[in-house]
Amino acid sequence: MDALRSLAVSLVALALLVSAAVGGGGVLSLAAPGSGSAWTAAYDANDRSLGAQAERAVAGPKTVESPYGQATVRYDERGVPHVEAENERALYYAVGYVQARDRLFQMDLQRRLMRGNLSAAFGEATVASDRFHRKMDFAGAANASWEQIEGTAAGDAVEAYTAGVNTYIDTQPLPTEFRANDYEPARWRPTDSLLVGKLIAWQLSGDFRDLRTATLHEEFGETPELYPDSLDHDAAIIDRSSGGRAVPDDVRALDDGRDGDEDRTGDFSGLYDAYSAFEREPGVGSNSWVVSGNHTDDGAPIVANDPHLSLTVPPVWYEMHVETEGMNARGVSFPGLPFVVIGQTEDVSWGFTNVGADQTDLYTFARPTEDTYVYDDETLRVDRETETIEVADAPDVSVEVAKTVKGPLLERDGREVAVSWLGLTGTREARAVYELNHAENLDDVRTAVRRFDTPTQNLVAADRDGGTMFRLTGKYPYRYTNGERVDADRPFNATEGEGEWRGWEPYGQTNWNATGGFVSHEAVPHVENPDVLATANQRTTDEPGFYLAYSERFADPYRGERIYDRLEARVASDEPVTAAFTKEVQRDVRSLAADGYVSDILDARGEMSPSVRTEADRLAEWDRNLTRDSRGALLYALFREEVRNATLYDEFHPRGLDASYYPHHHAIQGLPADSDWFDDERTAERETRADVYATAFARAVERADAEGWETYGDYNVVDLDHQFPVAFLDYPETPTGGGPFTVSNVRVASTAGSSWRMVVAGDESYGVLPGGQSGNPYSPHYDDQLDAWANGRYHPIPTNAAGPVVIRFVGGDEEAER
Amino acid sequence: MSRLTPDALAAFRASDRADPALVVAFLLGLAATAVHPAGLALGGGLAGLFAPSLRRALVLGVWFGVAVLVAWALALVWYGSLVAVATAAPLVYVAVASGLAVPPLAALAVRGLV
Numbered sequence: 001m002d003a004l005r006s007l008a009v010s011l012v013a014l015a016l017l018v019s020a021a022v023g024g025g026g027v028l029s030l031a032a033p034g035s036g037s038a039w040t041a042a043y044d045a046n047d048r049s050l051g052a053q054a055e056r057a058v059a060g061p062k063t064v065e066s067p068y069g070q071a072t073v074r075y076d077e078r079g080v081p082h083v084e085a086e087n088e089r090a091l092y093y094a095v096g097y098v099q100a101r102d103r104l105f106q107m108d109l110q111r112r113l114m115r116g117n118l119s120a121a122f123g124e125a126t127v128a129s130d131r132f133h134r135k136m137d138f139a140g141a142a143n144a145s146w147e148q149i150e151g152t153a154a155g156d157a158v159e160a161y162t163a164g165v166n167t168y169i170d171t172q173p174l175p176t177e178f179r180a181n182d183y184e185p186a187r188w189r190p191t192d193s194l195l196v197g198k199l200i201a202w203q204l205s206g207d208f209r210d211l212r213t214a215t216l217h218e219e220f221g222e223t224p225e226l227y228p229d230s231l232d233h234d235a236a237i238i239d240r241s242s243g244g245r246a247v248p249d250d251v252r253a254l255d256d257g258r259d260g261d262e263d264r265t266g267d268f269s270g271l272y273d274a275y276s277a278f279e280r281e282p283g284v285g286s287n288s289w290v291v292s293g294n295h296t297d298d299g300a301p302i303v304a305n306d307p308h309l310s311l312t313v314p315p316v317w318y319e320m321h322v323e324t325e326g327m328n329a330r331g332v333s334f335p336g337l338p339f340v341v342i343g344q345t346e347d348v349s350w351g352f353t354n355v356g357a358d359q360t361d362l363y364t365f366a367r368p369t370e371d372t373y374v375y376d377d378e379t380l381r382v383d384r385e386t387e388t389i390e391v392a393d394a395p396d397v398s399v400e401v402a403k404t405v406k407g408p409l410l411e412r413d414g415r416e417v418a419v420s421w422l423g424l425t426g427t428r429e430a431r432a433v434y435e436l437n438h439a440e441n442l443d444d445v446r447t448a449v450r451r452f453d454t455p456t457q458n459l460v461a462a463d464r465d466g467g468t469m470f471r472l473t474g475k476y477p478y479r480y481t482n483g484e485r486v487d488a489d490r491p492f493n494a495t496e497g498e499g500e501w502r503g504w505e506p507y508g509q510t511n512w513n514a515t516g517g518f519v520s521h522e523a524v525p526h527v528e529n530p531d532v533l534a535t536a537n538q539r540t541t542d543e544p545g546f547y548l549a550y551s552e553r554f555a556d557p558y559r560g561e562r563i564y565d566r567l568e569a570r571v572a573s574d575e576p577v578t579a580a581f582t583k584e585v586q587r588d589v590r591s592l593a594a595d596g597y598v599s600d601i602l603d604a605r606g607e608m609s610p611s612v613r614t615e616a617d618r619l620a621e622w623d624r625n626l627t628r629d630s631r632g633a634l635l636y637a638l639f640r641e642e643v644r645n646a647t648l649y650d651e652f653h654p655r656g657l658d659a660s661y662y663p664h665h666h667a668i669q670g671l672p673a674d675s676d677w678f679d680d681e682r683t684a685e686r687e688t689r690a691d692v693y694a695t696a697f698a699r700a701v702e703r704a705d706a707e708g709w710e711t712y713g714d715y716n717v718v719d720l721d722h723q724f725p726v727a728f729l730d731y732p733e734t735p736t737g738g739g740p741f742t743v744s745n746v747r748v749a750s751t752a753g754s755s756w757r758m759v760v761a762g763d764e765s766y767g768v769l770p771g772g773q774s775g776n777p778y779s780p781h782y783d784d785q786l787d788a789w790a791n792g793r794y795h796p797i798p799t800n801a802a803g804p805v806v807i808r809f810v811g812g813d814e815e816a817e818r
Numbered sequence: 819m820s821r822l823t824p825d826a827l828a829a830f831r832a833s834d835r836a837d838p839a840l841v842v843a844f845l846l847g848l849a850a851t852a853v854h855p856a857g858l859a860l861g862g863g864l865a866g867l868f869a870p871s872l873r874r875a876l877v878l879g880v881w882f883g884v885a886v887l888v889a890w891a892l893a894l895v896w897y898g899s900l901v902a903v904a905t906a907a908p909l910v911y912v913a914v915a916s917g918l919a920v921p922p923l924a925a926l927a928v929r930g931l932v
Contacts, residue, residue, distance in 0.1 A: 032851075
């Protein structure tokens with residue numbers, strides 16, 4: 001009987017084991033204790049662990065063969081790599097290796113996005129993205145850019161970097177995300193690095209706002225009160241700066257191209273709705289400023305920069321310090337790029353913010369047949385190619401890529417435009433950034449940025465000799481219609497020869513010196529040796545001398561005004577501008593946007609119910625700071641989210657226009673109290689600003705109560721999730737201060753904000769990331785800077801190596817002798 | 819005792835050599851677990867093979883699973899990533915569950931058969 005029972009137990013156990021192996025074998029192989037592939041990364045995650053220290057003590061640093069020569073990688077206490085090498089190629093080979101070690105999944109994700117290959121790994125959810133990116137053929141543009149840098153020192157660096165990435169892919173365990181999703185990365189190519197550059201450039205300068213503008217004009221006609229050419233403020237970057245010499249000083253008045261543009265309106269809402277998800281995100285911006293040594297305690301200039309990009313897991317930026325003969329640079333790069341993009345050398349520091357200039361024009365064509373279009377009195381064939389998008393766990397999808405002389409065609413709902421985005425040609429910004437990493441003085445910076453074709457950036461820089469500078473980077477195409485220069489805020493009719501660019505060649509090589517093609521480098525606004533200059537994506541100058549952009553592409557002025565207010569007050573006082581003061585300004589949460597609303601909310605209290613009025617009374621005492629413990633800040637922020645909808649919904653919604661068409665808050669604040677826009681078209685009564693603000697504030701109170709939010713910190717929670725939906729990869733939720741329009745910048749709704757804070761003040765320099773250096777979830781540096789970032793702390797970022805040597809690259813003797 | 823149990827194995831289980839064999843089985847299983855998930859079944863199976871009874875096989879299987887988890891935790895302490903792994907839900911739940919379930923099942927399967 002016992003024997004039978006034993007056999008029965010055995011068979012049941014065996015059946016359970018077989019079931020587990022068959023049904024859950026994959027999960028077991030992923031997560032089994034010890035050998036599960038999900039844990040592989042845990043054994044090489046902590047360079048300061050007992051094991052790692054013991055291994056280094058016994059066997060020395062990990063050794064990696066390099067074809068280019070010797071290099072060492074130290075990791076400091078925050079997981080920042082300090083790479084030192086005997087020559088540049090050895091350096092960039094090591095950089096490629098360590099970036100792959102720390103961020104390979106993120107690197108692969110970026111190139112998949114831009115090549116339109118996400119669906120092969122992630123399935124049907126990403127087909128729309130793949131379709132768009134294939135149609136735009138960013139990969140073709142990256143190939144064109146590679147032709148521009150191949151064979152140069154920057155190209156050699158990219159090739160060495162590529163080899164380093166591939167050595168890591170070939171020899172080391174893959175990151176957890178690959179294991180969990182069961183796919184492997186393809187080998188890295190030089191054009192993948194350039195694609196990362198295209199990604200950033202598109203996110204900062206690519207948009208379809210001309211469709212939006214044309215649709216708004218079609219629906220409402222001219223509405224300068226909502227969409228003025230320029231927002232009414234006096235905080236333009238150059239105009240409010242002090243000291244130095246602004247160039248050019250003989251700027252022309254802005255061409256008034258909006259007159260006579262009625263024939264360029266049209267309902268492009270379907271097209272815009274389809275593709276606006278892929279344009280640069282409204283509100284993505286940044287802060288930077290430079291203060292000359294005339295106002296600092298040690299006579300050294302100060303550069304501050306905090307780019308406001310998407311807040312992601314891991315962060316969009318990767319901090320690194322790279323040193324070889326003739327170069328010593330530290331700062332942040334985008335994973336996938338070999339060079340420091342924002343940072344400092346031993347002699348120069350620099351930072352970028354987005355200009356918002358118009359580098360994207362859209363064109364319509366007469367189309368005699370499906371395969372032809374008319375341009376310049378010629379009937380040309382559409383260049384068509386059918387591509388296949390591989391989709392994981394679903395059938396493949398075909399996409400037709402169609403191109404014209406004006407760039408790729410995008411269509412939706414019977415509407416079609418060709419997209420001329422400047423970055424679709426062979427651009428040279430990789431060479432520019434490479435040269436920035438070698439800059440020894442501001443002249444080197446000036447030389448480097450001549451090739452910074454896209455995106456358009458506000459560059460602030462300072463050098464050890466006390467020089468300061470500001471310059472717009474990028475190429476600015478002139479547009480011609482009938483031989484006259486015109487602006488470009490709506491789609492052009494290319495068949496009629498409107499909006500011609502000269503010299504630009506999509507997916508080919510552009511003649512940057514074409515006669516009348518682009519604004520000359522000397523004529524692009526810049527300031528030599530400014531004393532105080534601040535950029536926060538506000539309008540560059542009232543009179544740039546050419547069509548730069550209209551107000552919708554620039555930011556509201558609040559951040560720029562606040563920075564100028566703080567800096568000017570400090571300079572006017574007896575106190576010097578210091579690194580500590582600069583960090584304090586970067587963390588400033590005083591809202592000038594609130595100034596534009598609060599008094600009118602208080603004036604609207606007569607239209608509120610008693611309970612709502614009691615809440616509104618709090619705003620009278622509120623200091624206008626978006627701090628975590630403030631009830632007033634919470635109610636104001638929720639009101640701000642409601643007010644444009646309360647004002648414009650009745651006009652916009654019936655026309656099929658959603659919130660993406662709403663104007664700047666600054667424009668709403670400038671409307672007179674009895675503006676027609678405040679009147680609700682659906683009621684017989686005539687509403688005014690007080691009615692609308694009372695309604696919006698009541699909604700704010702209602703929402704706070706419904707959500708259970710007491711103070712701003714309950715609402716303003718940064719909740720960053722990894723792209724791969726596994727809970728332990730996400731960052732912990734972190735309440736913080738600041739908002740979309742304060743200097744200390746965060747947008748919790750779209751998870752964007754200060755993606756890197758940097759202050760360089762003479763021999764002092766500081767930085768902090770919103771998360772951590774490592775993409776390895778088991779690393780102590782996965783999110784170790786998140787709390788510091790949320791609470792306004794920084795770490796020093798000197799150009800000195802620190803930490804133990806963790807990896808030593810050896811070999812490459814022949815290369816080293818070359 | 820199962821009819822399939824060889825006499826030699828039965829004698830071995832009853833001998834003084836059974837306990838050292840179990841120690842070796844544990845060590846072999848631990849080593850195997852470090853390189854492949856099947857090590858959980860191997861270690862549990864070996865423990866069951868040398869166990870004197872079915873009930874004892876179950877207990878030894880559980881102990882082997884605990885030993886695997888403890889050894890793994892110590893390795894993670896050594897590599898400085900225990901806390902990060904311990905909070906890697908839900909994967910870590912699978913790790914603990916498989917560590918506690920697979921070895922005893924393997925031990926029962928083997929001991930019940932032979």
